[in-house]
Every structure is written in C-alpha cells, then in structure tokens.
Amino acid sequence: MINALFAAHDTRWDTYAAPLKAAFQAKGLEVDLRQDFPPEAVDYIVYAPNSPLQDFAPYTRCKAVLNLWAGVERIVGNPTLTQPLCRMVDPGLTRSMVEWVTGHVLRYHLDIDASIARQDRWQPFVPPLAEERPVTFLGLGELGQACAQALTQLGFPVSGWARTPKDLPGVTCYHGPDGLEPALSAAEIVVLLLPDTKETENILGARTLAALPKGARILNPGRGPLIDDAALLAALDTGQVAHATLDVFRTEPLPAEHPYWAHPRVTVTPHIAAETRPITASRVIAENIHRGETDQPLLYLVDRLQGY
Template sequence: MINVQFAALPARWETYREPLKAAFNKAGLKVDLRLDHAPDQVDYVVYAPNSDLQDFTPYTRCKAVLNLWAGVEKITGNQTLTMPLCRMVDPGLTAGMVEWVTGHVLRYHLDIDRSITVQDRWEPIVPPLAFERPVTLLGLGALGSACAQSLARIGFPVTGWSRSPKSIDGITCLHGDEGLKQALSTAEIVVLLLPDTPATTNILNAETLSLLPKGARIINPGRGPLIDDAALLAALDTGQVGHATLDVFRVEPLPADDPYWAHPNVTVTPHIAAETRASTASEAIAENIRRGEAGEAFLNLVNRDLGY
C-alpha cells in the first residue's frame, strides 16, 4: 500500500478526493489517500503551498512532494523540503492557457475593442494579416511553448525568449540578454509566461519597455512580479505601450485603489487565464507516483537552483 498525504486547503480536498482515487485506480496503484497519515508513514505528499503543512522534517520516508500548482516559487525556499519536488504540468491547464492567450492576442490583432466601443460612425479600418503582426513570448516552458505553437499555426511570426537556449519548430528562439533585446525590439504583442524567480523579477521595466515598438500591447498571464508596475503605468501614459491585459498581480485580489483598475488602457482579469483541472491533474499525479514506485525518473522535477 502506498500512503499518500493530501495537504491543501479543505475545499481542494473535496475537489480532488474522487478524481485522485479514480486516477490511482486507473494507473493500477494501491493507494491509501488521507489528510492525516502519520508523517513518518507518508510516501508522497500531494501539496499546495498555501496549506498548513510547512515543515517537512517529520516526513522521513517521503519520496516526492507533488505540487498542485504550476508555480513553485512559494515553496522552493522551504529549507525543510529536501525530497524531490515536482511542479504541476496539467494538460487541462495548458489547454486553458492556450485558449486564453490566443483569444487575447486575436483581440488585439483584430482591434476588437475598437469595434465594440466605436458604434457611432462608419470608419472601416482593416487589420493586417497575422503574418504581418510579430508576437513575442517571454518564457518557453510547457505553457509558453504551447501558446507559441498555437499562435504560429494561426500565422503569426512568433519569437520566443528563454533564459537558456531552446529549439521549437516554427518559432524563432532567442535567449540571454541580447536575445531579450532582439525579441522585444520587433514585438507588437508581448505575452509573459515566465516563472517568478529573482532573475525574472521586473523583466519588463522602463529600459526593456522602451525597446518595444511604440504602441505595443502587453499580455501577462504569468506572474505579477514580472512587470515593474510603475514603469508599465508610465509607458501606458506616454503611449509607448498601447494597452495591457493583466491577469496576475503582486497582491491578489488586486486592491480596490490600485491604479490598474482605473487606467483606460488596462484590462484586468482576476487570475483566470488558466486553472488546474482536477481530473487531468490527478492523472499527472498518479503517473509520477507510478514512476516513483517503478524507480523511474519523475516528470517535471523542479530545479531548486533555477527556482522552477
């Protein structure tokens, strides 16, 4: 019997209990899934960083901690977590992100906002075709790569940037400081899907925003700290950035007095770009437990040095 501890907020237990049991059965795993195993008897922890479990020291036989969130920045600094940590890569979450990003890129590309707001005159303005609209993705992990490929299939010339070299068919892949400058210099639409690490904090700042073509659009479904908020607001005020759609923020929920709410060139969405789906996430968790029991390498293992 494999002892699995579920450590997340109570509402998550109600959401995940039955999908996890179904996924374990489907994978042929004999699992005792509980909220209250004795720590020294736990083989795996299914985990959310906002749970009460913060000290992993008693979990002496735990083989891996399996995160329910795609982001791991709230747990990588936990010095008591010495066992392998796996981030969530969920097909349902990926599909949701691809749909959200593609929708907002097309919204900007086709100038749909103008069609909605300008209803008092006949003023035909024909948008360019997709192949004439350069799009840059900052971040080429599982989510960034999927979004980049989706946009490329529509016909957008897509440039992807990452900290280390990547190669993706149909995508111009750049990396490093010079690559970032090149990626931003032609981007009429920028999508941020980087992890939140010290190396990515404020990656869009006054200097990097100035590299964009005037009037470029920003879409951030990644992490709030990727953007220097004061610099973005200043760039919006000057027209250097034409509009920003922001789904994530340093403080959530976004405070009622935050200037983003009132800015005419900002769209706020309440962290809804993508959500982990219990059914598909449970299958990902079951597969990693199967791998652990079979002595195979875990999927989506976190590199503690890089922070993702």
C-alpha cells in the same frame, strides 16, 4: 498500500478526492489518500503551496512532494524541503492557457475593443493579416511553447526569449541577457510566461519597455512580479505601450485602490488564464506516484538552483 497526504486547503478536498482516487485506480495503484497521516507514515505529499503544511522535516519517509500548481515559487526555497519536488504540468491547464493567450492576441490583432467602442457609428477598420503582426513570448517552457506553436498555426510571426537556448520549429528563439532586447525590438504583442524567480523579477521594466516598438501591447498570464508596475503605468501614460491585459499580480486579489483598475489602457482579468484541472492533474499525480513506485524518473522535477 501507498500513503498519500493531501496537503491543501479543506475546500480543495471535495474537488480533488474523487478524481485522484479514480486516477490511482486507473494506474493500478493502491493508495490510501487522506488529509491527515502521522508524518512518518507518508509516502507522497499531494501539495498546494498555500497549504498550512510548511515544515517538511518530519516527513522522513516521503519520496516526493507533488505540486498541484504550475508555480513553485512559494515552496522551492523552503529549507525544510529535502524531498524531490515536482511541479504541475497539467494538459488541461496548458489547453486553457493556449485558449486565453490565443483569444487575447486575436482581440488585440483584430482591435476588437475599438470595434465595440465604435458601436454608435460606421467606421470601418481593416486589420493587417496575422503574418504582419509579430508576437514575442518571454518564456518558452511547456506553456510558452504550446502557446507559441498555436499562434504560428494562425500565421503570426512568433519569436521567443528564454534564459537558456531553445529550439522550437517556426519560432525565432533568443536567449540570455543579450537576447532580450532583440527579442522585444519588433514585438507588437508581448506575452509573459516566465516563472517567478530573482532573475525574472521586473523583466519588463523601464529599459525593456523602451525597447518595444511604440504602441506595443502586453499580455501577462504568467506571474505578477515579472512586470515593474510603476514602469508599465508610465509607459501606458506616454503611449509607449498601447494596452496591457493582466491576469496576475503581486498581490491577489488586486487591491481595490490599485491604479490598474481605473486605467483606461489596462484590462484586468482575475487570475483565470489557466487553472489546474482536477481530472487531468490527478492523472499527472498518479503517473508520478507510479513512477516513484517503479524506480522511474519523476516527471517535471524541479531544479532547485533554477527555481522551477
């Protein structure tokens, strides 16, 4: 029998218990899934970073910590975490991110907000074709690649920037410090899908915002700290950035007094771009436990030095 500790808030238990047990059964795994075990009896920890569990030292038998979230920034630096850590790459989450990004890129591209605002008068607007609207992704991991490829299928010229070299069909790829501003220089729409690390914090700041074509638009469904908020507000006020749609923030929920709420060129969405889906995420967890029990490499193993 494999002992798996479910270490997330109690409210998540009813959401995940049945899908996880079904996924274990489908993989032929005999797993005792509980919210409470003696630490020395735990083989795997199914984990959410906002869990009360923050000290991993007593879990001496644990083979891996399996994150339920895509982001690991809250846990990766925990000095007590010596077990392998796997981030969540959930097919359902990926699909929802592709839909959110594609929907908002098309909203910008077709100028849907302005069309709605013109409901009291006849004022035709003919948007350019997709092939005339360059889009740049900052971040070409699993989510960035999936979204970039979806937009290439619609005819958008897509560029992407990553910290390390990437090769993605149909996407012009840049990397490293020297590639960031060239990647932004023609971007009419920028999509941020980078992890939250020391290297990526404020990657969109005064200097990089100035590198964009005047009137560029921004989508951030990635991480709140990727944007220097004060610099973005200044760029919005001058018109250097025409609009920003933001799904993630440094503090969540976004405080009621935050200037983003009232700014006419900002759309706030409440961290809804991509949520882990219990059924598909449970299959990922089950697959990793199966791999751990059959001496196969774990999926989506986090590189502690890179931070993701």
